[in-house]
Amino acid sequence: MPRPTHPLLVAVSLAIASSLHAQNAASPDLSDPEVAHVAVTANSIDIDMAKFAQTRTTNGAVKQFAATMITDHTAVNEQAAALAKKLGVTPADNAVSQSLEDGAKQARAALEPLHGKAFDRAYIDREVAYHQAVLDAIDKLLIPTTENADLRQLLTAVRPAVATHLEHAKHLRIELGGTPRASK
Amino acid sequence: MIVWLFLLLGFGRVPQTHTVEIRGMEFHPAALTAAVGDTVVWINRDIVPHTATAKGSAGWDTGSLVASQSGRYVVRHNGVLHYACTFHPTMHGTLTVR
Ligand SMILES: [Cu+2]
Numbered sequence: 582m583p584r585p586t587h588p589l590l591v592a593v594s595l596a597i598a599s600s601l602h603a604q605n606a607a608s609p610d611l612s613d614p615e616v617a618h619v620a621v622t623a624n625s626i627d628i629d630m631a632k633f634a635q636t637r638t639t640n641g642a643v644k645q646f647a648a649t650m651i652t653d654h655t656a657v658n659e660q661a662a663a664l665a666k667k668l669g670v671t672p673a674d675n676a677v678s679q680s681l682e683d684g685a686k687q688a689r690a691a692l693e694p695l696h697g698k699a700f701d702r703a704y705i706d707r708e709v710a711y712h713q714a715v716l717d718a719i720d721k722l723l724i725p726t727t728e729n730a731d732l733r734q735l736l737t738a739v740r741p742a743v744a745t746h747l748e749h750a751k752h753l754r755i756e757l758g759g760t761p762r763a764s765k
Numbered sequence: 766m767i768v769w770l771f772l773l774l775g776f777g778r779v780p781q782t783h784t785v786e787i788r789g790m791e792f793h794p795a796a797l798t799a800a801v802g803d804t805v806v807w808i809n810r811d812i813v814p815h816t817a818t819a820k821g822s823a824g825w826d827t828g829s830l831v832a833s834q835s836g837r838y839v840v841r842h843n844g845v846l847h848y849a850c851t852f853h854p855t856m857h858g859t860l861t862v863r
Contacts, residue, residue: 649852653813656832660812742813745790748855 610726611675617665617732618672619681619723620739623715624654624661626685627708633689634704643701646753650708650746657739664735677722698757705754706762712747719743782806785858787815787830787850792858799840799862808835817858819848826851 611619631650638644665672688707695703719740727733754761780802786793788810799805807817809830817836818826824846827836843862850856 645851652852656813738812741790742811745853745855749853752854 611677611722612673613668613727613729613732614670614673615675615677616723616727616736617661617670618674619677619718620661620736621658621672622678622681623718624658626681627654627711628658630685630689630704630707630711633692634700637692637696637700638704639697640701640757642753642756643705646705646708646749649749653742653746657742660735664731668729668731670729670732677718698759702754702757702759703762705750705757708750709747709754709761712743712750716740716743716747778802780804784808785817786810787817787856790853790856792817792856795857796859796861799860801840801843801862803840804837805840805860806835806837809833813852815850815852815856817848818851819846819860821847824848 627650631647631654634647635644635651638647664670688711692700692703692707719736724733724736724740727736778800781799782804783797783799783806785797785805785807787807790811790813792807797805807815807827807830809815809832812832814829814831816827816829817838818824825838825848827838829852830836840860840862846860846862848858848860
């Protein structure tokens, strides 16, 4: 695995690594209610960050990106909620969700003092890193550990959207100039 | 004989409907060929909303298509028309009209 440089990547990678380690030790991995909780948390974090970005940025392309993040991650969470209801699953908090929340708090604190171009660059840097981390989590943790076929299907359906957001963020980051922070 | 001539000249052509499926954050097919008078239908098979929006002024915009929703355009002009999703700039398609 390439060495992550972003705190959030580190947090998610650690959570993934410990879970994979647990798998190797034949301990129980994430349950389906926990996978559902991770999915909903991951979406909600990006929605909240986008809402914050919309209050801060004056760049049209960044505003449009944030609007897409709100729309898409809201649509995914609605699907996740509908599926959880259908399956009678109550999402359960867990270490991976908590590491995501902690990473989000740190990211928000880092963005708080920034304005203008510095804010736009830092926000989009963060979105690149975040979507990469979520993509890794989907591939290495969530899909492999999900036992329910419907939940796995939802995760599989969501994956291309996350990959597209990552590409969108990368393009946008180049347009914003300067040196990307998490360039990998 | 006259009917045959009309068909040969294209006057008797019945307008067709072409369907472009939007799934996995892509247009399928991404390149479509149609004739003036044909209808193109875009149907969104994804969870997230998309649009099919022509670039330039002489075009169309389906507006936001939520999951399972479709939008249509009756082809009016010859040429190669490029379109994209306004929400996801990485999504592109072309409509060739002849
Ligand atoms: Cu789209």
